Amino acid sequence: MGGVMTGALVLGGVADVIGRLKTLMMALLGTIAFEGFSAFAPTLVVMAMLRYLGGICCALVILVSFVFSQELVGMDWRSFCGIFIAMSFAVGIGVFSALASVMDTWRTLTFICSVSGIVFLILPCYIPESPRWLASQGRNDEAKEILEGMARRNGKFSNLPTNWEISVTGNSKDESDKKPQGVGLLVSHPYVLLLTLIQIYSWFVNSATYYGLTIAASNLGGDAYVSTALSGLIEIPACVVAIGIIDRIGRRLTLCGFMMIGGSACLCIQFLPVQFVNVKTLLALCGKLSISASFSVCYIH
Numbered sequence: 154m155g156g157v158m159t160g161a162l163v164l165g166g167v168a169d170v171i172g173r174l175k176t177l178m179m180a181l182l183g184t185i186a187f188e189g190f191s192a193f194a195p196t197l198v199v200m201a202m203l204r205y206l207g208g209i210c211c212a213l214v215i216l217v218s219f220v221f222s223q224e225l226v227g228m229d230w231r232s233f234c235g236i237f238i239a240m241s242f243a244v245g246i247g248v249f250s251a252l253a254s255v256m257d258t259w260r261t262l263t264f265i266c267s268v269s270g271i272v273f274l275i276l277p278c279y280i281p282e283s284p285r286w287l288a289s290q291g292r293n294d295e296a297k298e299i300l301e302g303m304a305r306r307n308g309k310f311s312n313l314p315t316n317w318e319i320s321v322t323g324n325s326k327d328e329s330d331k332k333p334q335g336v337g338l339l340v341s342h343p344y345v346l347l348l349t350l351i352q353i354y355s356w357f358v359n360s361a362t363y364y365g366l367t368i369a370a371s372n373l374g375g376d377a378y379v380s381t382a383l384s385g386l387i388e389i390p391a392c393v394v395a396i397g398i399i400d401r402i403g404r405r406l407t408l409c410g411f412m413m414i415g416g417s418a419c420l421c422i423q424f425l426p427v428q429f430v431n432v433k434t435l436l437a438l439c440g441k442l443s444i445s446a447s448f449s450v451c452y453i454h
């Protein structure tokens with residue numbers, strides 16, 4: 154997680170410089186390599202260093218994958234696409250738990266999970282660079298060619314206007330150079346700074362609760378592998394519910410509502426007597442379901 158934080162803070166802007174697809178492929182290759190080598194680490198220190206480097210690359214894989222997907226679809230599909238991607242966490246936890254139950258050592262489990270990402274290295278053969286990023290770099294001809302290719306494969310090419318062109322709205326480069334850019338933009342105005350701090354706190358609460366409940370799933374009782382798998386798979390209905398309501402009541406209400414439900418469920422666990430095991434388990438699953446939904450909305454919001 155330290156590597157993930159470092160990657161998000163230090164290298165988060167790499168995709169804006171060299172492109173979404175190149176960054177994604179480099180980060181994916183780094184994740185496979187560092188995490189794969191950690192399975193053969195001779196000491197704890199070496200393993201920790203490799204996992205840290207793997208976490209840096211993994212952060213880029215997660216962030217760039219989300220941004221990439223949002224730029225490849227229209228506005229009407231962004232909520233669905235963003236939350237649908239969050240379901241991959243649920244599937245991953247379930248598959249990881251199943252593999253862990255049959256693997257003999259953690260080294261084997263780590264290696265198998267790491268090398269499974271090799272199949273995604275063929276993505277450049279099927280997925281083009283983000284046309285939105287290309288347009289933002291002034292490479293309109295390339296962006297237009299990609300969009301026309303998408304329309305042709307979807308059978309919509311005939312719907313395109315004759316001699317259509319790409320136009321990028323926003324400030325000119327000269328005007329943009331005079332205004333704060335990057336992180337500076339987030340602290341350029343008191344109101345924007347307040348919104349930024351609220352988002353940071355929201356992300357902190359969602360992350361701490363989500364990963365805390367995931368790690369503690371084995372303490373729910375029963376088989377640890379089954380408990381962890383159920384903790385992950387319960388995220389699927391949570392994401393389905395989020396998809397159904399986010400465009401009806403808005404991002405803010407969806408996010409706040411799920412956070413309040415999840416927080417209340419987790420808080421109630423602390424005041425229940427020890428013998429109420431089943432009730433605690435139910436509340437923990439309710440908390441995980443709710444926080445999973447709010448976490449998926451965090452990316453979009």
